[in-house]
Amino acid sequence: MKIDRRCFLSLGIGAAAGITLSPLPWKITDDLSIWTQNWPWTPVPPDGKTINKKSACQLCPGGCGIAVRRIDKRVVKIEGLKGHPVNDGGLCTLGLSAAQLLYSPFRIQAPVKKVNGKWRKISWDDALATITTKMTELREEGKAHTVAGIIGGERGTVSMLWQRLFKAYGSPNLMRNTSMEDAYSLVLQKTQGNRVLPGFDFENADFVLSFGSGLIDGWGSPVRMFRALGDMKNRQAKFVQVEPRLSNTAAKADQWLPIIPGTEALLALGLIHVILSESLYQVRFVEQHCEGFDNFKKMVLETYPPEQVAKATGIKVETIKELGREFARAKNPLAVCGRGQGLTPGSFQETAAVHVLNALTGNLGEKGGVLAMPAGPEYEEWPEVEPDDVAAEALQQKRLDGAGGDEFPDAGDLPTRLAQVINTGKGDGIQLLFISGANPVYTLPDTKAVQKALAAIPFKVSFATHMDESAEMADLILPNHCFLERYEDVPVAAGLTSPIVNLAVPVVKPMYNTKHVGDSIIAIAQALGDEIADAFSWENYKTCLKETLGDEKWEKLTEEGYWVDEEFKPVPWKEGFKSAATKFIFPDPARLNHPPVSASGDAKQFPLTLIACDSMRLAGGAVGSPPFLIKITPDSVLLKEDLVVEINPATAADLGLKEGAQAVLATPKGSGRVRVHLDHGIRPGLVAMARGLGHGAHDKYLAGKGLNTNAFIGPVDDPDSGYDAAWGISASLAKA
Amino acid sequence: MSTADDNEREVHGQETDADGGGHDSGTTVREGGGFVLLFFIIGFAASLVVGWLIFPNLLYSQKKQPFDFNHALHMGEVDNGCESCHFFREDGTYSGVPKLAQCVACHEDVQGDTQDETIFVEKYVSKKREVPWRVYSRQPDCVFFSHAAHVKMAKMDCVTCHGHIGESTSLPVYEENRLTGYSRDIEGHHLENLLCLKKNTADRMKMDDCAECHLEKTGRKTSVQTEKDGCFVCHK
Numbered sequence: 001m002k003i004d005r006r007c008f009l010s011l012g013i014g015a016a017a018g019i020t021l022s023p024l025p026w027k028i029t030d031d032l033s034i035w036t037q038n039w040p041w042t043p044v045p046p047d048g049k050t051i052n053k054k055s056a057c058q059l060c061p062g063g064c065g066i067a068v069r070r071i072d073k074r075v076v077k078i079e080g081l082k083g084h085p086v087n088d089g090g091l092c093t094l095g096l097s098a099a100q101l102l103y104s105p106f107r108i109q110a111p112v113k114k115v116n117g118k119w120r121k122i123s124w125d126d127a128l129a130t131i132t133t134k135m136t137e138l139r140e141e142g143k144a145h146t147v148a149g150i151i152g153g154e155r156g157t158v159s160m161l162w163q164r165l166f167k168a169y170g171s172p173n174l175m176r177n178t179s180m181e182d183a184y185s186l187v188l189q190k191t192q193g194n195r196v197l198p199g200f201d202f203e204n205a206d207f208v209l210s211f212g213s214g215l216i217d218g219w220g221s222p223v224r225m226f227r228a229l230g231d232m233k234n235r236q237a238k239f240v241q242v243e244p245r246l247s248n249t250a251a252k253a254d255q256w257l258p259i260i261p262g263t264e265a266l267l268a269l270g271l272i273h274v275i276l277s278e279s280l281y282q283v284r285f286v287e288q289h290c291e292g293f294d295n296f297k298k299m300v301l302e303t304y305p306p307e308q309v310a311k312a313t314g315i316k317v318e319t320i321k322e323l324g325r326e327f328a329r330a331k332n333p334l335a336v337c338g339r340g341q342g343l344t345p346g347s348f349q350e351t352a353a354v355h356v357l358n359a360l361t362g363n364l365g366e367k368g369g370v371l372a373m374p375a376g377p378e379y380e381e382w383p384e385v386e387p388d389d390v391a392a393e394a395l396q397q398k399r400l401d402g403a404g405g406d407e408f409p410d411a412g413d414l415p416t417r418l419a420q421v422i423n424t425g426k427g428d429g430i431q432l433l434f435i436s437g438a439n440p441v442y443t444l445p446d447t448k449a450v451q452k453a454l455a456a457i458p459f460k461v462s463f464a465t466h467m468d469e470s471a472e473m474a475d476l477i478l479p480n481h482c483f484l485e486r487y488e489d490v491p492v493a494a495g496l497t498s499p500i501v502n503l504a505v506p507v508v509k510p511m512y513n514t515k516h517v518g519d520s521i522i523a524i525a526q527a528l529g530d531e532i533a534d535a536f537s538w539e540n541y542k543t544c545l546k547e548t549l550g551d552e553k554w555e556k557l558t559e560e561g562y563w564v565d566e567e568f569k570p571v572p573w574k575e576g577f578k579s580a581a582t583k584f585i586f587p588d589p590a591r592l593n594h595p596p597v598s599a600s601g602d603a604k605q606f607p608l609t610l611i612a613c614d615s616m617r618l619a620g621g622a623v624g625s626p627p628f629l630i631k632i633t634p635d636s637v638l639l640k641e642d643l644v645v646e647i648n649p650a651t652a653a654d655l656g657l658k659e660g661a662q663a664v665l666a667t668p669k670g671s672g673r674v675r676v677h678l679d680h681g682i683r684p685g686l687v688a689m690a691r692g693l694g695h696g697a698h699d700k701y702l703a704g705k706g707l708n709t710n711a712f713i714g715p716v717d718d719p720d721s722g723y724d725a726a727w728g729i730s731a732s733l734a735k736a
Numbered sequence: 737m738s739t740a741d742d743n744e745r746e747v748h749g750q751e752t753d754a755d756g757g758g759h760d761s762g763t764t765v766r767e768g769g770g771f772v773l774l775f776f777i778i779g780f781a782a783s784l785v786v787g788w789l790i791f792p793n794l795l796y797s798q799k800k801q802p803f804d805f806n807h808a809l810h811m812g813e814v815d816n817g818c819e820s821c822h823f824f825r826e827d828g829t830y831s832g833v834p835k836l837a838q839c840v841a842c843h844e845d846v847q848g849d850t851q852d853e854t855i856f857v858e859k860y861v862s863k864k865r866e867v868p869w870r871v872y873s874r875q876p877d878c879v880f881f882s883h884a885a886h887v888k889m890a891k892m893d894c895v896t897c898h899g900h901i902g903e904s905t906s907l908p909v910y911e912e913n914r915l916t917g918y919s920r921d922i923e924g925h926h927l928e929n930l931l932c933l934k935k936n937t938a939d940r941m942k943m944d945d946c947a948e949c950h951l952e953k954t955g956r957k958t959s960v961q962t963e964k965d966g967c968f969v970c971h972k
């Protein structure tokens with residue numbers, strides 16, 4: 001007997017048979033498959049208690065209510081607040097991704113001061129003391145008016161606190177960001193007698209004529225507009241879009257008129273011509289409730305016959321006539337303007353012409369028309385500020401931006417003029433600039449000029465939450481809480497038809513060593529002492545907010561998240577207007593009878609025209625797009641790091657450019673490398689560029705991607721109001 | 737295998753030729769036959785031992801809980817049975833293992849003189865640290881399980897799935913599958929569980945067990961492939 005190889009083979013076979021009859025291979029196979037479904041390195045969010053909080057979105061003026069879901073202390077989801085009068089459960093992509101802003105690694109985590117070009121953490125006491133010392137010194141030197149501020153919005157308690165601080169301290173130079181609401185509000189003041197805001201009753205209109213407004217691209221209150229437009233389709237209301245490019249909005253319209261950009265005012269006046277010459281207007285309105293009609297009519301009939309308008313706008317005479325008739329004959333027609341998202345105010349001429357178009361059909365204050373909405377929310381009044389002698393004297397100084405001055409008496413704020421004023425050395429130089437709720441270095445047109453102007457200001461204080469472009473240029477940052485960490489009232493206008501106030505509440509405790517900007521303002525004022533401190537007697541911002549809202553509103557707001565003025569009723573035109581003569585005053589013909597604001601730049605050197613376009617996939621304002629938005633931005637807008645501009649294939653053929661080709665885009669304000677995307681949906685001769693890219697700061701998901709429209713397009717002062725009326729700029733595009 | 741055997745025979749054939757046919761090659765085969773069988777049996781038996789006894793023990797690591805817990809003792813103190821501590825929140829979600837906040841009402845200070853109590857109070861309560869309990873019944877993240885659906889709607893009682901843990905005076909050792917990270921309570925402790933046999937519902941809680949019960953109780957065969965309840969009932 002011998003132990004040979006066969007024995008070992010047999011051993012192996014036996015072992016194999018035994019193993020097969022044991023659980024080992026089957027269990028391992030099963031476990032391996034389970035293991036692949038539960039890889040230990042896949043992050044699994046911790047489980048916990050679900051908490052839902054009602055709050056308000058503050059990322060755009062839209063005024064949506066939000067429902068924030070938390071698991072224990074962590075925000076995991078933001079949804080639209082069900083039953084909210086603006087968005088009723090809906091939300092836009094920016095609002096949906098707001099949690100990424102809360103947890104962004106680029107939050108400013110503590111007050112910091114720039115020392116030799118580097119940020120150094122300091123204490124809140126030191127930060128506030130630095131400011132008050134500076135402010136006290138300037139006041140003692142009689143330079144109170146050289147303290148300036150750029151802030152985000154006009155309404156709401158934070159903005160009211162800023163205004164109060166500037167009044168008590170004695171500087172007229174507090175500037176708000178402007179938008180189409182400013183142009184509208186001016187037109188309403190001139191024609192209807194009070195500085196109100198427009199409300200647009202899309203829900204009841206049966207014919208909507210939009211002059212370039214991106215109704216589903218973020219204009220007005222974006223989520224409300226999605227619904228309103230969808231609802232219009234169901235009601236079979238007609239919608240006509242006048243826009244040089246086939247935007248998302250234009251694509252959804254029943255009729256798209258690809259107009260030559262910048263001539264929208266002329267088209268509106270041409271339509272008015274049709275309505276006047278064919279007597280299609282509301283006779284009773286004109287006869288009983290108007291002033292200045294005859295002069296206006298004469299001017300329009302002489303200057304804007306459809307034939308002339310057709311030549312300038314590129315829209316056929318017949319189309320103009322038909323559109324004019326159809327609009328006037330509709331039961332509830334509504335015309336709106338404000339290009340794209342309405343971030344640029346636009347010219348008085350254009351806004352006034354569109355408003356008159358509405359007025360002539362008799363839709364003012366009526367169902368489906370333009371309503372006069374209160375300019376601010378009804379709050380408990382604060383005691384009047386009594387500026388001391390120093391402040392009273394400083395307040396006599398002219399505003400640096402020229403708003404309310406001899407040249408532009410009608411304008412409220414002109415931040416777009418600031419860079420130009422500072423760079424040309426006019427006026428006393430600003431010594432101290434506050435930036436709160438705004439990112440002027442990114443959002444103001446002509447970036448280079450703005451950077452130069454800001455660099456010339458010796459001390460800049462930012463109240464930013466994230467390290468944005470303006471915060472980077474600041475000398476001191478007093479970081480505000482993120483909007484999900486703070487109380488704040490959010491009065492909404494945005495073209496809605498009822499006055500609404502939302503309340504943002506801290507859905508999570510502040511994550512870092514930040515401070516509510518309202519508390520910072522109160523602390524600064526109290527440290528300045530005397531009359532200034534007296535004007536700020538609140539213990540903190542929360543008490544100020546509570547007192548200002550009053551018990552009833554506060555209770556309703558903390559419970560429901562929003563407050564609607566149930567008693568508000570629009571005043572129909574039949575009940576008269578607020579002007580001295582209680583009539584509708586037709587705009588001064590001279591203010592409308594001139595060529596529209598044109599794109600600046602030498603036509604030979606820059607034969608094309610660059611326009612900016614807005615989209616819901618990118619945040620174009622002071623808030624930088626969170627990573628989620630960059631993910632959903634298509635390759636036809638941003639290809640890796642490259643900005644993609646849109647041109648017509650005919651333009652591309654002229655320039656010898658193919659789809660995806662690299663090119664150099666240049667305008668009188670700047671130049672940069674881009675790629676081109678060919679699209680038949682844009683007028684030949686135009687170059688379209690998406691707004692919201694080209695950030696220099698923020699996180700790595702946003703910084704360095706694409707180019708900023710503001711680096712290419714400069715501001716154009718509207719000759720009538722001073723508001724920025726730029727709609728584009730001359731440009732050139734050449735093969736790279 | 738047959739190839740190997742053929743080779744074997746060829747080799748022997750050559751040997752025979754070389755020796756001039758003096759030996760009977762058949763004898764060699766017969767002589768080795770006993771060993772071959774023996775070795776087969778050894779291999780067979782050894783691998784059965786490995787597969788049935790050693791492997792299951794190797795597969796699981798034994799982990800201790802941070803400290804021991806006496807369910808029976810607590811059951812005597814509360815009025816509402818399991819739900820006194822493992823309750824449903826107002827919104828219908830299930831609270832699971834109690835958080836520290838629930839315990840501190842009684843355990844702010846050391847109660848009694850067990851060492852476990854001291855560990856609890858000193859290491860966790862006073863430091864406000866949550867106890868990192870190992871959960872025997874934790875399903876992986878790819879499974880959506882709703883206690884409300886089972887307890888409130890299907891009116892199942894806790895014992896059906898969790899066994900008689902509520903009557904236990906100390907916590908069992910937590911055995912963790914080294915490959916999957918599952919608790920052994922999910923996979924079953926006994927050999928018959930490995931053989932896909934089980935006596936009680938609580939003995940094993942793998943996917944097939946869920947599916948079996950779902951089929952029995954609901955009769956739904958929404959999944960065409962498995963003829964059982966749909967995948968998305970649990971895998972959302």
Ligand code: SF4
Pocket residue numbers: 057058059060061062063064087091092093094095096221222223
């Ligand atoms: S539309 Fe504006 S307010 Fe509404 S969710 Fe989007 S960003 Fe927020």
